[in-house]
Amino acid sequence: MGTFILAMLLNPEVQKKAQAEIDSVRFFDGGMSRLSLFPHRVAVDDEYQGYRIPANSIVIGNAWAILHDDAIYPDPHSFKPERFLLSGGKLNPAIRDPETVAFGICPGRHMAVASLWIVVASILSTFNIDKAIGEDGREIEPTHEVSPGMISTLLPFKCSITPWSPQAVEMISMSMSFSVLFHSYAPSTPYPPLHVSPLVPESKLLRAMAEF
Numbered sequence: 001m002g003t004f005i006l007a008m009l010l011n012p013e014v015q016k017k018a019q020a021e022i023d024s025v026r027f028f029d030g031g032m033s034r035l036s037l038f039p040h041r042v043a044v045d046d047e048y049q050g051y052r053i054p055a056n057s058i059v060i061g062n063a064w065a066i067l068h069d070d071a072i073y074p075d076p077h078s079f080k081p082e083r084f085l086l087s088g089g090k091l092n093p094a095i096r097d098p099e100t101v102a103f104g105i106c107p108g109r110h111m112a113v114a115s116l117w118i119v120v121a122s123i124l125s126t127f128n129i130d131k132a133i134g135e136d137g138r139e140i141e142p143t144h145e146v147s148p149g150m151i152s153t154l155l156p157f158k159c160s161i162t163p164w165s166p167q168a169v170e171m172i173s174m175s176m177s178f179s180v181l182f183h184s185y186a187p188s189t190p191y192p193p194l195h196v197s198p199l200v201p202e203s204k205l206l207r208a209m210a211e212f
């Protein structure tokens with residue numbers, strides 16, 4: 001994105017040409033800015049389960065309701081990842097894949113799923129996630145509060161995240177060392193200082209970096 005902004009700044013003729021091209025396709029659709037991603041406009045009169053939906057109505061899919069339909073996902077409020085699996089551990093094709101609902105026609109779907117997968121696998125392979133302990137020495141129950149609005153997100157909650165083995169500490173330390181190594185090629189970028197856990201006085205990679 002930084003390179004794009006710089007390229008536009010330095011090449012105003014290219015910028016004008018690109019803007020004209022974008023303007024020439026229908027940027028405004030039925031008065032609704034095409035920058036708003038979620039609403040859709042109904043092209044022709046329609047009817048759904050007895051409800052008349054006139055042409056030009058704006059409709060928004062209710063992904064939450066679809067993903068909590070107990071006819072498809074029994075006991076939908078319970079966290080049961082195994083509901084998607086057959087007894088042998090393979091995905092059960094009879095249970096609707098929630099991705100098909102959660103993403104609709106989202107073009108970022110593959111990037112989003114791959115990024116989430118990497119983050120989830122990296123966290124689980126290195127950290128334990130537990131309830132935080134309050135000043136009174138008791139576990140703090142997380143709040144389940146969410147923000148209002150069409151795209152609702154979790155509000156901050158307290159938890160404790162700790163590496164679950166010395167090997168995990170080593171892995172985390174190695175990946176941080178890599179970041180610092182790459183950072184050294186762009187020293188003007190602000191970057192938090194490296195924190196090397198005192199649990200790893202002998203990180204192999206840090207030694208290798210010192211030699212490098």
Ligand code: HEM
Nearest residue numbers: 037038039040101102103104105106107108109111112113
């Ligand atoms: C967990 C992450 C994400 C979720 C749950 C999500 C979900 C959605 C949903 C529900 C829509 C509306 C689809 C429809 O109207 O049928 C949408 C549209 C869109 N998403 Fe995503 N998305 C995610 C990540 C991303 C990422 C990473 C990108 C880009 C890199 C992206 C780019 C877009 C764009 C450009 C649209 C508009 C498509 C259009 O209206 O033509 N999304 N997304």
